[in-house]
Amino acid sequence: MMAAIFAIGGASVFTSCVNSDNPLPNTTALDQWQAGRTVTAEAVAVYGGIDKCFAAEPIPDDVWERMQGKTFKENPYIGRDDLRHVRALHWDYDNQMHVGEMVCNVQIADRLVNILRQLFDAKYPIQRMLLPDVYNADDETQMRDNNSSCFCYRNIAATNNLSKHARGLAVDINTLYNPYIKTLADGTLLIEPATGEPYCDRSWDFPYKITHDDFCFKLFTEAGFEWGGDWTTRKDYQHFELVE
Numbered sequence: 001m002m003a004a005i006f007a008i009g010g011a012s013v014f015t016s017c018v019n020s021d022n023p024l025p026n027t028t029a030l031d032q033w034q035a036g037r038t039v040t041a042e043a044v045a046v047y048g049g050i051d052k053c054f055a056a057e058p059i060p061d062d063v064w065e066r067m068q069g070k071t072f073k074e075n076p077y078i079g080r081d082d083l084r085h086v087r088a089l090h091w092d093y094d095n096q097m098h099v100g101e102m103v104c105n106v107q108i109a110d111r112l113v114n115i116l117r118q119l120f121d122a123k124y125p126i127q128r129m130l131l132p133d134v135y136n137a138d139d140e141t142q143m144r145d146n147n148s149s150c151f152c153y154r155n156i157a158a159t160n161n162l163s164k165h166a167r168g169l170a171v172d173i174n175t176l177y178n179p180y181i182k183t184l185a186d187g188t189l190l191i192e193p194a195t196g197e198p199y200c201d202r203s204w205d206f207p208y209k210i211t212h213d214d215f216c217f218k219l220f221t222e223a224g225f226e227w228g229g230d231w232t233t234r235k236d237y238q239h240f241e242l243v244e
């Protein structure tokens with residue numbers, strides 16, 4: 001129990017770090033899709049209802065602009081038309097409803113909307129669902145903030161190989177509490193985020209922990225994704241990627 005309290009306290013520290021420069025107050029209107037804001041049931045009703053809050057569409061101009069030089073870099077493999085902007089609502093651990101967004105590959109867009117809707121309906125806690133551009137596409141920073149996201153044109157950690165995130169075919173959920181762990185060639189342990197170290201031990205109970213009994217695991221694996229927590233050479237407890 002003490003450990004769980006510590007975990008929640010740790011998350012709130014990151015909340016205050018990110019929001020201090022750019023506070024996102026509660027909103028009573030959803031006319032602009034401002035991810036990170038908390039939102040009321042009344043505001044959702046005015047917007048047109050919950051169904052309208054879950055959708056995938058071509059990347060809007062303002063989102064595309066935000067992505068340039070951050071999550072999107074000129075490359076031969078993936079372009080704007082291959083990607084979709086996903087709108088979703090999500091619940092945090094304190095029962096607050098939030099505005100969320102992701103960018104993903106068109107190939108998984110409908111599935112991702114469907115999964116996020118089912119997680120929302122089940123009140124599955126997701127703390128933050130911001131585009132990684134908010135963190136200048138720095139993976140360590142967004143993971144320390146427990147952000148959940150999908151597309152980012154980047155390599156797999158500590159390799160020269162393109163990640164499935166670079167094609168928008170992998171989704172990371174509640175990243176601080178579900179870290180990436182790999183033993184490097186020199187025998188040292190790589191933990192990302194570094195602050196996720198307490199959550200490498202999966203034998204104790206803490207918030208946002210993904211396991212085989214988890215609803216998120218069930219939805220992604222049923223939709224054709226594999227879980228990084230099942231990998232043997234490394235563990236990536238936050239990571240679900242499309243099996244191709």
Ligand SMILES: [Zn+2]
Nearest residue numbers: 170171172239
């Ligand atoms: Zn990942």
